[in-house]
Amino acid sequence: MSKPALKLAFLFLLLAFLFSFNIAYTATIVNSTTTTLSQQFKEAPQFYNSPDCPSITNDDLDEDKDDSSSSGNDNIVCSDRAVHVAMTLDTQYIRGSMAAILSVLQHSSCPENIFFHFVASASANTSSLLRVTLSNSFPYLKFKVYIFDDSHVSGLISTSIRSALDCPLNYARSYLARLLPSCVRKVVYLDSDLILVDDIAKLAATPLGDSSVLAAPEYCNANFTFYFTPTFWSNPSLSLTFANRKPCYFNTGVMVIDLDRWRDGDYTTRIEEWMELQKRMRIYELGSLPPFLLVFAGDIASVDHKWNQHGLGGDNFRGLCRDLHPGPVSLLHWSGKGKPWARLDASRPCPLDALWAPYDLLQTPFTLDS
Numbered sequence: 501m502s503k504p505a506l507k508l509a510f511l512f513l514l515l516a517f518l519f520s521f522n523i524a525y526t527a528t529i530v531n532s533t534t535t536t537l538s539q540q541f542k543e544a545p546q547f548y549n550s551p552d553c554p555s556i557t558n559d560d561l562d563e564d565k566d567d568s569s570s571s572g573n574d575n576i577v578c579s580d581r582a583v584h585v586a587m588t589l590d591t592q593y594i595r596g597s598m599a600a601i602l603s604v605l606q607h608s609s610c611p612e613n614i615f616f617h618f619v620a621s622a623s624a625n626t627s628s629l630l631r632v633t634l635s636n637s638f639p640y641l642k643f644k645v646y647i648f649d650d651s652h653v654s655g656l657i658s659t660s661i662r663s664a665l666d667c668p669l670n671y672a673r674s675y676l677a678r679l680l681p682s683c684v685r686k687v688v689y690l691d692s693d694l695i696l697v698d699d700i701a702k703l704a705a706t707p708l709g710d711s712s713v714l715a716a717p718e719y720c721n722a723n724f725t726f727y728f729t730p731t732f733w734s735n736p737s738l739s740l741t742f743a744n745r746k747p748c749y750f751n752t753g754v755m756v757i758d759l760d761r762w763r764d765g766d767y768t769t770r771i772e773e774w775m776e777l778q779k780r781m782r783i784y785e786l787g788s789l790p791p792f793l794l795v796f797a798g799d800i801a802s803v804d805h806k807w808n809q810h811g812l813g814g815d816n817f818r819g820l821c822r823d824l825h826p827g828p829v830s831l832l833h834w835s836g837k838g839k840p841w842a843r844l845d846a847s848r849p850c851p852l853d854a855l856w857a858p859y860d861l862l863q864t865p866f867t868l869d870s
Contacts, residue, residue, distance in 0.1 A: 539595060540863040541637045544602050553610035554581045576642060578683035582615045583608075583704045586676050586687045588669050589618040589630050589645065593692040595841045596834075598637060599859035603695035605638075606859075610701060616643035617680050617687065619672045621650055637861055646679045648672045656775040657787075671788045673752060674771045677762040685760045691753035693813065693839055695859050698806075698830035706756045708801045713767060715756040715801035717808045720748040724797070727790050732783035745798030752792050753835055754808040756801075770795050806830040812852055813838040821850035832856070 556576045576582040585604065589597055605611040618634070620627040631645050650668035652675065657668065672679070673689050680687065688704050706715045724747050725733060732738050762768075774791040777783065784790035806828040813836030814820040820838075832855060834840050840856040843849045 541595075541598055541633060541861040542863045543639070544605070544637050544861060546640050547605045547608065547611035549610045549612045553613055556581050556613060576613065576615050577644065578681060579615075580685060582613050583610070583701050584615050584617060584680075584684055584687040585700065586617040586619065586673075586680065586689045587692060588648075588672050589620045589627075589634075589692075590667075590669055591626055591630070593839075594630065594633065595860070595862055596692040596694075596839065598633075598861045599841075599856060600690060600692055600694055600696075601634075601638060601641070602859045602861060603697065604690075604700050605641075607696050607699055608701065609699050612640075612642075614642065614700070616641065617676075617684070618643055618645045619648045619669070619676070619679060620645055621669045622647045648675065648679065653772075653775075656772060656779065673755075674768055674788070674791070676757065677759045678768060680759065682763070685758070687757050687759060689752075689755045689757060691833065691835065693835065694753065694831055694833040695856055696831050703754075703803070703807050703830070704756060706801060706803055708756070708758050708761075711761075712799065712801040713758055713761045713765065714796060715803050716750040716752070716754060717803045717805045718748040718750050718800065719805075720746070722749040724749055724793075727786060727793055728784050729782055731781060738783065741794060742798060747793065747797035749793070750797065750800060751808055751810045751833070751835060752789055753810065753833055754803075754831060756803070767795060804828075804830075808833055810835045812836070812840075812850075814850075821852070824852065 556579045587597060587600065601616065604614065608614060618630075620630055627645055627647060634641060634643060648669060652668075653671045654668050657671065676687060676689065686704070688700060708715055727749065771791040771794075774783075774794045778791075805825060807830050809824050809829050809831060810833040811822055812824075812832060813834040814822055816837050819836060822836075824832075832852065834856070838850065840849070840853040841860065841862070843853055844857060844860075
């Protein structure tokens with residue numbers, strides 16, 4: 501080969517190398533700033549109401565509501581006939597959230613009557629991408645995204661036994677009464693690491709009695725003292741908090757909340773007061789749960805245990821596999837360290853993770869069109 505030909509070939513190879521390097525570098529920058537794009541999700545099937553579902557008309561529409569961050573048919577955003585579901589939304593748990601949403605819709609008799617209220621962190625700067633992700637996989641989903649300012653709670657958070665529990669968004673459930681429109685009177689709060697295998701309308705219809713602010717499955721056989729430090733129990737002015745009630749543990753990942761009663765009692769402030777005390781003298785170890793127990797334990801409406809088969813993620817240190825509790829199952833909850841999608845990806849699933857897998861909407865690069 502002549503020298504001019506060699507020079508031309510070398511120049512071609514150099515340009516090809518630089519071009520490929522530029523593509524790789526650009527892709528790295530994109531992935532580092534838009535993490536949600538690393539996960540693509542399939543479109544879920546559309547679900548329709550059964551003939552006997554209550555009709556929701558324009559009479560239920562709040563004319564003063566803000567539609568700037570909502571999607572779908574918003575006629576139900578203020579309707580008492582709708583089932584209102586609240587969840588937090590972030591990039592770390594988006595895969596779990598998508599599975600949870602699918603499970604709610606798939607097992608509902610009136611899926612078109614469900615309105616989702618999603619709370620996303622303002623600091624994440626990804627709310628628009630999360631909204632697009634939801635709309636692409638659930639084109640007919642009725643939902644609204646609310647922005648949660650981390651500064652409301654970041655100064656009140658004390659370190660706990662697991663760093664994931666210290667995320668400000670983990671405390672957003674305490675602010676639902678302030679974030680959601682005042683016309684929303686009752687909501688079902690769900691964590692992102694669960695699936696339903698029953699109609700959520702049954703859970704939403706839980707009676708709260710004459711005065712209860714929230715309802716959740718209670719576990720009175722649990723060692724309640726475990727959730728607070730010896731400092732708490734040795735101080736009479738603190739331990740007497742439970743003097744006139746029978747406190748039982750309940751998991752805050754599944755709750756039915758009367759938002760009107762919450763607002764009337766200003767329960768967000770009550771929770772914040774306990775968190776402020778925790779900053780001065782350590783009285784608990786488990787993140788956002790103990791303040792709820794301090795305010796509500798012993799005063800909640802009970803829900804059948806089938807609505808929160810919790811702990812499937814194992815304990816907060818090792819995440820070992822666990823079995824279901826005895827009895828029927830309407831909701832499976834992977835609370836704890838281990839999440840089903842992470843264990844499935846690592847090819848180290850627990851047996852019950854196979855029950856979560858059918859709701860996984862993740863689009864893998866090896867999926868072939870049929």
